[in-house]
Amino acid sequence: MDVQTTLFGSATGTAPDFTGLERRPLTEGAWVDVCRGWLPEADDVFATLVRDVPWRAERRKMYDRVVDVPRLVYTYMIGEQLPHPVLEAARESLSDHYEPELGERFRTAGCCYYRDGRDSVAWHGDRIGRGNTHDTMVAIVSVGDPRRLALRPVAGGDSISVEMGHGDLVVMGGSCQRTWEHAVPKVASAGPRLSIQYRPFNVF
Template sequence: MDFQSSLFGAVATSPGVRPLDGAPHGVERTTLTRGAWVDVLRNFVVGADDVLERLVEDVPWRAERRPMYDRVVDVPRLVHTYVVGEELPHPLLTTARDALSAHYLPELGEPFVTAGCCFYRDGRDSVAWHGDTIGRGKHADTMVAIVSFGDPRRLALRPRGGGESIGFEMGHGDLVVMGGSCQRTWEHAVPKVAHAGPRISVQFRPLNVF
């Protein structure tokens, strides 16, 4: 695959991460129902082209299959998870994780320690409605911080049990953080679309949240 920077904007001259609390363009919080919230920071990672290229080339991507009804089907994306203590594939990802841990420590009470990666190769790749409720996310408030690289895709959210859905477009280098009770009381998905280029999401999580 050819990942040209022209697809995603100009190459940054000073790679890094934007301050999460930098006025007037810091994190913007949307309050949901039942104690859930979503934070968004556009262009969080400066120098996202290089990160995307490294993710494509260096992550040991794998395809998964899972049972569905009476058959086994392909999971519509490639995946890999970096566990606690494992080196991330680009130093900007480490910088991003450390910045997120420092910023959210007063609310979260612990650092982000794992990084799950999903490779959406085109518009047919997706993730169905779900919450990260394996582990502590099933019974306690927690956070999942997603940094997106590549073509924009929509992160959709809806209340568990029914209700109107909302969406946040995740662009190249953008940050979306789901917090509070979001994993228990809301569901999220990345729907299929007719046309989309490649996109990789990196999901930073605390210990024992899946």
């Protein structure tokens, strides 16, 4: 089934707040938080990331051939400065808000550049590292054209989807990386969209 989460309120100023945050419980201890319009200065963040991130194209072995990964990527590791001060403030706000539940702070920021509707990410869970055995969180900030984040339970059952708009925040938590999968499907037509995925240490 398709689910469109409706939320009201947006962050103002340089530090995002969590007014309007809504949590959707899933199965097996998984959950998804959504906050619309969470990221301040989303237009400037989008333009800065397109210009300043050292985007790279990757290739990956799939079955008996090597194929292009259908998006551009770059990851800011622990200690690396993020390309926009709002993204630094966002990471601190996320850490302050979720640390009591998560038990640690967000440390890395993976960036993906979906250039048009042909760019996508296939079904997966962030299970490399501690996400394979422990509850964790992945916080996604989206800027640019709206795209759909689809989620489905690994054990089978109804899927859901969340439309990620310009400046929206989506946080997948609890057992979500182990018991659910997520994807950004291809679409017939879409403009450029960037995502920033904040993760704790040793979650990929």
